[in-house]
Amino acid sequence: MTDKPSGYVYILEVADIDLPVCKIGMTTRDPISRCHEINKSSTGDFIWAVAHSITVDDCRELEKLVHYKLDPLRQKKREFFNLCADDAYKAVISIIESQSDIKIMEEFDSKNSSKIKIHRKKKNNNNYPVRSFSAEYATLLQSFCEVLGVKGRPFGQFNKPFFGMSDGNEGVQWNISIHPQANNIHIGVNLEGKMYKDWPISRLIKSEVITPKLPRIIQTLDAPDEIFLTFWRDAWQVASRPEIEEKYIGGRPFGLNELTGEKWQSILNEALECLDKEHDYRKRNTQNVTMVKKDGKNLTRTMQVSPHLTIWSPLIISEKVEDSIRNKINELTCIYRWMMQMS
Incomplete structure (x- = not known):
């Protein structure tokens, strides 16, 4: 990894269950592959799925900034946050727009990644009440x-x-x-x-x-x-x-x-x-x-x-x-x- 690594900040949601909790992290590889790794290494946590991923020119710095801004909603010593993935996505976009150092990239190439700017998974279950988060x-x-x-x-x-x-x-x-x-x-x-x-x-x-x-x-x-x-x-x-x-x-x-x-x-x-x-x-x-x-x-x-x-x-x-x-x-x-x- 370079001092300023291009990559993804991803937002994971609990697969098949509507819960107001998400996981926010970063990777320089494909977020879906990273999600598979997290699920394999999990010891009793939820089974996660990629809800959103955002490609930026400094994924490490964006992850730090997002974790700092959303710290009041963070579960102790974990990358889990007490809000749904869609609300977390809106918050991340708002954080990006409020600063000028980190840029969203139109596309990002690496050996293990596909070209994606934003990935969003649609859920079949629409019972979860949608509320905007700022x-x-x-x-x-x-x-x-x-x-x-x-x-x-x-x-x-x-x-x-x-x-x-x-x-x-x-x-x-x-x-x-x-x-x-x-x-x-x-x-x-x-x-x-x-x-x-x-x-x-x-x-x-x-x-x-x-x-x-x-x-x-x-x-x-x-x-x-x-x-x-x-x-x-x-x-x-x-x-x-x-x-x-x-x-x-x-x-x-x-x-x-x-x-x-x-x-x-x-x-x-x-x-x-x-x-x-x-x-x-x-x-x-x-x-x-x-x-x-x-x-x-x-x-x-x-x-x-x-x-x-x-x-x-x-x-x-x-x-x-x-x-x-x-x-x-x-x-x-x-x-x-x-x-x-x-x-």
């Missing part, structure tokens, strides 16, 4: 991590209603969530109902029930109508959290401007019921909940539940991405400090 999403998540100076921890998947990145801390977290269908972005402060260090969600709820401090903090905010509180009821099925009709504690999200002292106490008491009183509220409780089924036949079950608090605000990017994220984090810093102190 490389700007990956850049946004990367900017969030850079502003906070963290590596970050991704959550959700692109084919779900939302996905995003947290700062990776156990307990109170900064996070950014992207909602493609609604076309909006949230920056928030988050505390899940997990054990972490001695059930911090329990300490926060019990502290606020006795001496509520959040209403006083709300009075100091410049725009409480632009900040929202969502107290979730998470139902647990082993390690997953299926959707339930009773997901909102208090019945819905609330703007902080409408959160009266009486309403806050009511929400706190309902959240506390999601924890086990016999264990000093340091364990999940069990409740009857209604699981939402795709066929419309919802199912009532007794499941373990726990409370989950998020206070968030929409992110409007009106300047540099990093500056917009930094300004929104500054707006929510007093909420973050309160949540840290109470938990």
Whole structure:
């Protein structure tokens, strides 16, 4: 290989199964031959097929750039990414168009390759929902991590209603969530109902029930109508959290401007019921909940539940991405400090 090798950046998809996962790599040979090698050497992974390949004058550098840009969606220590192959292809093309050093080649010759510029495999199964993916999403998540100076921890998947990145801390977290269908972005402060260090969600709820401090903090905010509180009821099925009709504690999200002292106490008491009183509220409780089924036949079950608090605000990017994220984090810093102190 030369210092600047011509070749292919390829995108592999799982053969015959529609999954929102792909593999992105590079080769100076035929991508189909490289795919066969990967399948032969695989030890329990998926059987892959070539979905797309792009011929460029520096495939090594393009692979590095793509992996860097899509790092928020990358599975740890692997070349797997949590998005479908077609969305990955759109992201790669967007990345190429946003720079000038790497060029797409009309055709590329080598001993083991055929002449192809872009190869795309058609699938027979069209049940997978098609959604457009922009490389700007990956850049946004990367900017969030850079502003906070963290590596970050991704959550959700692109084919779900939302996905995003947290700062990776156990307990109170900064996070950014992207909602493609609604076309909006949230920056928030988050505390899940997990054990972490001695059930911090329990300490926060019990502290606020006795001496509520959040209403006083709300009075100091410049725009409480632009900040929202969502107290979730998470139902647990082993390690997953299926959707339930009773997901909102208090019945819905609330703007902080409408959160009266009486309403806050009511929400706190309902959240506390999601924890086990016999264990000093340091364990999940069990409740009857209604699981939402795709066929419309919802199912009532007794499941373990726990409370989950998020206070968030929409992110409007009106300047540099990093500056917009930094300004929104500054707006929510007093909420973050309160949540840290109470938990």
